Amino acid sequence: MIVIQHQPKRVEVNVYGEFTLADYKEFEDMVNYKVKFEGPVDLYFDLREMADFTLDVAWEDIVFSRAHAKDFSRIAVLTLSQWVAWSAWLSQIFVRAEMRLFDDEAEARAWLDESI
Template sequence: MISISQESDYIQTTVLGEFTLQDYREFEESVLYQSKFHGPVALLFDLHEMLSYTLDMALEELKFVREHGQEFNRIAVVTSDQWVTWSAWLSRMFTDAEIGIFDDTNDAKAWLVQSSELNA
């Protein structure tokens, strides 16, 4: 299950349980809509409660980041999972966005807001 909310400075996406292709497509629509009207997106991806993900979702993520990597300016990933951290760093090959990995959601939010204030 996925929860997506538009905050003042970023999009917050929280994954609970299994991360599926349907969830990822919902995320894609939100990012593309936001970037179309407001430019590059700052994103907080909270994966603390993610239990697993489907293979088709992982493949879609690679495809999306390759095609739309320029739609992001900063991506904060909240996780304590080593494989998710590795995957986030791997995604850096396909985007110019600055990627930060955090154990704490508040630290991730502060990092995103700081970026927004510096660019204002």
């Protein structure tokens, strides 16, 4: 399950439990809308409560990242998992955004706020 919030030039995603393809499609729809009307956006992913993600989500992330290589400014990923950290770095190959991993929410938000 995901919870998506947005504000000017930013999309925030919190994942709880399993991250499914339906969840990812919801995220894609929000990003597509924001980019269409606001241009490049920052992303904030809180994955501390994510239990797992499906293989189709991993594939969709690669496809989506390649299609939106220039649509993100900064990406903050909040996680305590080395596996999630590794997969986030792998996704960075396809986007031109600056990406950082955090284990502290305040630091992640402060870093994103620097770009405003």
